[in-house]
Amino acid sequence: MQFELTKEYLEALSQAIAQENMDWIESNVFELHYADIAGVICELDRSEAIQLYQLLNEDVQGDILMELDEDLRESIIKSFSTKEIAEQLELLDSDDAADLISQFSPDQVEEIIAQISDSEAADDIVDLLNYDSDTAGGLMQKEFVQAKIDWPVNRCVVELRRQAENVEKIHTIYVVDDRDRLLGFLSLKSLLFASPSTKIKDLYNDKNVISVKTSADNEEVAKIMEKYDLVSVPVVDVQNKLVGRITIDDVVDVIMDEAEKDFQLASGISERIESNFSVWRITRARIPWLLIAMLGGTLGAQVIAKFEGGISQVPALAFFIPLITAMGGNVGVQSSAIVVQSLAKNSNPFGSILQKLGKEALVALVNGVLLSSLIYGVAHYFDSGTLGLVVSISLFAVIIFAAIFGTFIPLVLNHYKIDPALATGPFVTTLNDIVGLFIYFTVGTILYQI
């Protein structure tokens, strides 16, 4: 039932494009869901992609454009005149149209807007361009249906029929007063089953009406929709006037982007990148963390240099440097990952910091006792009694320290409104390395009486 992209299909398509075989393309491409056509276009060569896109029906061109990668989208757009772009924009939802158009230069934006024949659509797009793209205002669309509180059902159906022409999917009908202030909502279901003379007043739901302000942060919108299990959420301005709606599909994209960003931050990548970005862009996103790690390594080198005499006398001390740094790093990352996630989910907002630290310390104690005992035996294999004791004692101290540190850093970052996901990256690892080395060599120097 679903379309599956195969190498055979792609080869046949390339051939059809080269031979301008419209019959094949019509029956094998035009019939597909726009998301699948977008998937196909992504796999083609740049010139084939543009050629195929231009053959497509206007109805789906805009939707497909929205699904493509940024650079492919740009190449395709460049192959059209501003007039043609304006025509494609008119067929898009206002939020998508605003997203697309915002990628042009101010001059081009003006030119394209001027070419949009539907003045209402043009107004909507211009209005949406005012909002920051990371807010509810930037996420919302102007397509929604609303009913006045004093309408009867039959008037409502007539008005909705008019409004609904532009609204692809109606999830909820918003009920407003005569000044367009949001009062509640009405499901299509209740409208469908109500008698024609019933007043909206007596039908609508005014309890627990969830809405978001235009200035609300993207992530906040996602949290609210997730918490209240919403399919769409109305957006209101400071006067509680209904100005737009956000649908769940756009929020799913926000959630996925956010998860991706956190995952990359925790992996030491500072900008959102995709595997098809240029070598230079990928390098730029990655080098900041590597520089921090290198700075950390240099500071570590300085710590060890302080104990150079000790290493000359007992070279075996050097054996366990990687073990100490690796364990400190891993324990720290584990601890901070848990804190970062509990912060992201806002779970247990009143659980005190001391409580969190206490629990982490307890977990670290259990891990520390288990692992230190184990390493004592292992170190014996390398050297006489003293080395085992040095590694074992310092590993214990490093585990406790790294756990407390890994818990503390994200809490501090969060307090100062810095994304705590930063902490699970090389940040915690690097700092734990330095302190771990200091603990290890201090214990070593004392026990070996160097």
Added chain:
Amino acid sequence: MQFELTKEYLEALSQAIAQENMDWIESNVFELHYADIAGVICELDRSEAIQLYQLLNEDVQGDILMELDEDLRESIIKSFSTKEIAEQLELLDSDDAADLISQFSPDQVEEIIAQISDSEAADDIVDLLNYDSDTAGGLMQKEFVQAKIDWPVNRCVVELRRQAENVEKIHTIYVVDDRDRLLGFLSLKSLLFASPSTKIKDLYNDKNVISVKTSADNEEVAKIMEKYDLVSVPVVDVQNKLVGRITIDDVVDVIMDEAEKDFQLASGISERIESNFSVWRITRARIPWLLIAMLGGTLGAQVIAKFEGGISQVPALAFFIPLITAMGGNVGVQSSAIVVQSLAKNSNPFGSILQKLGKEALVALVNGVLLSSLIYGVAHYFDSGTLGLVVSISLFAVIIFAAIFGTFIPLVLNHYKIDPALATGPFVTTLNDIVGLFIYFTVGTILYQI
């Protein structure tokens, strides 16, 4: 407009519960959205939580139960008889009811099911219990509305009114043939605006009908709903018979859980844990990776031990051990994170492995040249010319190696159907440490002519 949980509110609530002040509770708790009530309950002491829950209206009890943490949920359920639990289950959607009931022992399940008075609801729950919880069958609910292809619109409205009693939110009406096989769908909007005698046949959409099989994996369902921007997706059995639907709110939970799991795997935590789990459970989830890291550290110790003679002669060689391992680890994690994400998104499925490796190698080359040059200067500060050369050359080699390795491992894991997110964790770091040390000391031994 939205409820905000404050310390003052919680204190007043605790007092109201203690004093059995029903007036306060009715006007300050009962009016809230069930998700907010659940949030309030999570912040109360165990006994207060149970007390408050028992005061609530039956209508919302089940919904609230679904929002609570596992152990709190268990405590609350235990405070009810099987008869009372059965009553609460009846008011839930079938998928939620099945999820809740699956936490009981088989004997208890039997007892509760027997107490459910609505036999259709009981059948639905029993049916859903058959499916694996990680599949579309385990995710779907039996509440959906369907219309036969040969009905006229007016018959359809009558039938839907009957069906829709049990369906909280109608997103789409599924159109089936006389053997319940899925043929297409119909929006409520088109039904609302159609004339009563129109046949469903002439109204419904049979193009690009997206459905999932009951056996489809959770993640696959999430991918499909995300790709096609769906609010709900019909679930069919092997004969294409419509058996349920999955709504987007459940899939949002799947997406968030998945993101959390990946983040934790990458942070070296092997089971999904939350910050309020017991110390023992947290330890159990974390110790496997620490053991792997310790094994890695021990192997690293063995590598260094092989070069003990070298360290005796040039103790300064030990200084840069942490730098080499940290850089290898960080580069490896960065490379694997990008591959893991591009695998998760299935983007560029036909991009060859060689292409990925080539690009990573190129990025590594740029990073390697930049960072090696920098470290050459830094190492000079610690020691004469040779150390700078050793660190610089081996750092370059380690960066190239770690990048290739970090790209390769997740691809290999993915090939063998192992979650590639495993790779971004201590796995890549540990292996890179060992190889990095070997490269560093080999270069050192050669250049110092030890």
